[in-house]
Amino acid sequence: MAWRWALFLYLGLVLCPIRYCAPTNQGSRYIDNTWMFALNYAAAHHLAVGRDIVWTWGPLSYLLFPFDIGNNLVHGLAFQAVLWVLIVVILSDLFFRSTIQLRNLALFSILIGLSVVGYHQLVYPDDLLLPAALTLLVHFRLRGGIVRYVAALAIMGLTPLMQLTGGFVVAGVLAGLVVDRLLSGERGARMEGALAVAVPAVVALAGLRLALGSFAAIGGYIRTGLELTRGYSVAMSWTGPRIELVVAVEVIVLLLAAVLLLMPGQRETARFFALILVLPVVLSVKHAFVRQDFFHFVPFLSFVAVALALVTLAIPLSERFAVVGGVGVLLLFAVLWQDYAVRNDPMPALASVTGIRTPSLVWNVLHFERLRQTLDAEGRQNYSGTRIESEIKSIVGHEPVAFLSNGYSNALLDDLNLVLFPVLQRYSAYTPYLDELDASWIVSKGPRFLIFDGLSIDGRHPWTESPATWAEVYRWYNTRMLGAHNLLLQRRVGPRFTVFEQLAHETTHFGEDVVMPTSPNPIFWTMQCPSSTTGKLRMLLARAPAVMMDVDSADGRRRSFRVLLPVLGVPSLGNHLPSSLAEFAEVFSERDVRNFSVSKLEFRILGKSAYQKDCEVRFFRALP
Numbered sequence: 001m002a003w004r005w006a007l008f009l010y011l012g013l014v015l016c017p018i019r020y021c022a023p024t025n026q027g028s029r030y031i032d033n034t035w036m037f038a039l040n041y042a043a044a045h046h047l048a049v050g051r052d053i054v055w056t057w058g059p060l061s062y063l064l065f066p067f068d069i070g071n072n073l074v075h076g077l078a079f080q081a082v083l084w085v086l087i088v089v090i091l092s093d094l095f096f097r098s099t100i101q102l103r104n105l106a107l108f109s110i111l112i113g114l115s116v117v118g119y120h121q122l123v124y125p126d127d128l129l130l131p132a133a134l135t136l137l138v139h140f141r142l143r144g145g146i147v148r149y150v151a152a153l154a155i156m157g158l159t160p161l162m163q164l165t166g167g168f169v170v171a172g173v174l175a176g177l178v179v180d181r182l183l184s185g186e187r188g189a190r191m192e193g194a195l196a197v198a199v200p201a202v203v204a205l206a207g208l209r210l211a212l213g214s215f216a217a218i219g220g221y222i223r224t225g226l227e228l229t230r231g232y233s234v235a236m237s238w239t240g241p242r243i244e245l246v247v248a249v250e251v252i253v254l255l256l257a258a259v260l261l262l263m264p265g266q267r268e269t270a271r272f273f274a275l276i277l278v279l280p281v282v283l284s285v286k287h288a289f290v291r292q293d294f295f296h297f298v299p300f301l302s303f304v305a306v307a308l309a310l311v312t313l314a315i316p317l318s319e320r321f322a323v324v325g326g327v328g329v330l331l332l333f334a335v336l337w338q339d340y341a342v343r344n345d346p347m348p349a350l351a352s353v354t355g356i357r358t359p360s361l362v363w364n365v366l367h368f369e370r371l372r373q374t375l376d377a378e379g380r381q382n383y384s385g386t387r388i389e390s391e392i393k394s395i396v397g398h399e400p401v402a403f404l405s406n407g408y409s410n411a412l413l414d415d416l417n418l419v420l421f422p423v424l425q426r427y428s429a430y431t432p433y434l435d436e437l438d439a440s441w442i443v444s445k446g447p448r449f450l451i452f453d454g455l456s457i458d459g460r461h462p463w464t465e466s467p468a469t470w471a472e473v474y475r476w477y478n479t480r481m482l483g484a485h486n487l488l489l490q491r492r493v494g495p496r497f498t499v500f501e502q503l504a505h506e507t508t509h510f511g512e513d514v515v516m517p518t519s520p521n522p523i524f525w526t527m528q529c530p531s532s533t534t535g536k537l538r539m540l541l542a543r544a545p546a547v548m549m550d551v552d553s554a555d556g557r558r559r560s561f562r563v564l565l566p567v568l569g570v571p572s573l574g575n576h577l578p579s580s581l582a583e584f585a586e587v588f589s590e591r592d593v594r595n596f597s598v599s600k601l602e603f604r605i606l607g608k609s610a611y612q613k614d615c616e617v618r619f620f621r622a623l624p
Contacts, residue, residue: 003102007109008095013355014116015087017080017128018365020073021065022379023409036065037409038424044070047420048212050221054423054437056228058221059211060161064127068375069412077365083128086155090132094313098143103317107330111309114334115302117341117349127162129155130169131306134276137177138310141272149192150199157203161211164225165287167204172279174200180275184268224434231430233290235564237543238458240292247340248285251304254329255281258311261325269314277307290543301341308333376413383410388451389483396488400447404473405486406457419447427457429466435567439468442476450477450489454581461549461561462584463577468570471524474588482585489588497622500524500571504619510609514601516575517619524571524620527603535610545607551579554597563603565611571620574598 021040024033035055042053043062049055066076095105115131136152139145156174160167174196181193208218255277262270280303288300308329316322342349351357364371387410398417406425411418422437429435450473456462463470473489475497480490503523508514517523531539538544549563559579576594578584586594605611 004095004105007105008091010355011091011109011112012088013358014113014353015128016355016358016361017064017083017087018077018358018361019065019080020076020371020375021067022375022382023067023412024382025407025410033065034407034409035424037067037412038420040065040067040069040072041412041418042420044072048217050212050219050224051214051217052422053420054224054228054434056164056225058161058163059208061163064162067412068372073372087128087132090135093148094135094139098139100142100313101317103323104313104315107312107326108309110330111305111312111333113353114337114341115305115309117298117302117337117352127159127166129159129162130166134173134306134310137276138313141269142314150195153196153199154203157200158207160204161207164221165229169280169283170200172283173276175279176275176277180272183271224437227431227433228428231434231566233539233542234544234566235427235430236291237546238291238293239543240297244292244297244340245289247336248288248300251301251333251336252281254333255304255307255311257325258308258315258329261315261322262311265316266314273311273314281307286542298341301337305333305337379413383413388414388416388486392451392481392483392486392488395481396449399449401449401451402447404450404452406455407453408451426462426466426469427460429469429567430564432468432567432569435466435468435570438466439472442469442472446472446476446491448491449480452487452489452581452584453485454487454584459560459562461551461563461577461579464549464561464563464568464572467567467572470573471571474573477588478590479585479588482582487581487585497624499623500620501623502618502620506617507614508617509613509615510603510605510611512602514603514617516598516600519575519621521621522573523575524622525574526571526618526620527565527568527615529565529611529615532610532612534608538610544610545605548604548606550602550604551577551598552600552602554599574601574619
């Protein structure tokens, strides 16, 4: 009993969900958290996901990483306290109300501890709802109890309120569960299968209806979330070390080996684990390797750790072969975890898996006013030297202002009257549909001022990243001021132009020059390259190769940028395509003379072609 209490208290510490955030940027210790800030800002201003803004995180996600905006910090900490109580209740049921052996609980606790690496590092937000629900589900499978089953299903139904892609993972679990119940000859199995469909669906729909206010908003949330998910494979693809692919195979083999340890005497239990885990593992692999970096690979390892922990609850550790196999799986996984989950910064990772930070987190919450002061000071420190210029703030005052910059959480510190684009960060308008949402918003709701810092992610060209949006910005905005770090644009009284007129049309191939027509007026271009069959398959199952655009200036300079082919069907500026903040300021000035020009473009693919050979290029001019 003493060991059970020790393990129980350990998990209570490491699974503490308390988290609070201050604005950060790329120059700070952690990754930029603008989208977290934006979700908090939207919640505080009663903007609904799917109706007013677009993101894959749901209407209640701000509770997982609250900022001190409005009442968000209070609400977030209250939610996290309730979630912590729920986790403690689930753990107490597992440790003290079941007959699961101590050695099983020990392996379970160690693996769960390994799964939380990075949670307090802001590596990737997680709400702990799915691990809690899966623990209840497995406990029900091993020891029964209909209350555990219904509670697990209800918790899974809450997941889409936090994250739409988390809802996809839950759908994979539930699909496997329904199949398992249909294959089972146990009494009541079909009723359990029916509950697996009905309970999460009712909870999800009721929760989303209450949170979003209408079924139309629910439809918008799902539609736009699917658009973001669809475009992610092309827009955010990033290649990492090949050794990580080997590591992924190895940990999946370890998970398979753990399931196989159940086969000699528990075939139906082994089938249960295989069915509920197969689709979530596949989705986790894709998420990790579409954009293969530390911040996406670690969550994959964390999910496998949770899956292994659940399987170890069922392994018959009273038998010698099972003991050797279970301990072997744990040790091998721990070695891989050590090599790849903590390689960047081991100290915060060790703090996470030991739970040593939990007492200080609780202490800070109990001293709430001091916590607020600390968060404000931390945010100001994170943005020291990169704040909005005082001259720009003086011009903007309290007028509505939106950001074309991908990072803008410093707007909270500068007390700006911020309004949000539908797609919270420009780089995430992955598809023509999403780009057009932002473009239409500029036309109908564009504020008086826009701020742009000239930066983009992954070496992309800012204009071709979201050309429909930039076309409308060019139509409706002029340069007001060029600062040291930011460009201020002000809305025009009337549009700069009305329509595009086609000038020429040609077919080109990757690697060939696209020469800009000679003209004293701005020339625009579009490019359409259909995906090949292989490319479509790659985008569905994995990632697409990057496409690069080389920009040759008239003065002989060449600069290379990454472009997203699916969005290039909308005219982008050509002979005066700006590549620096100063050039953007020239383009949006009211003067007709530009001190730079582009002579030609060249497109090339990094890796095997995912697109057909011929690309259609069209040239346009803007008519007043």
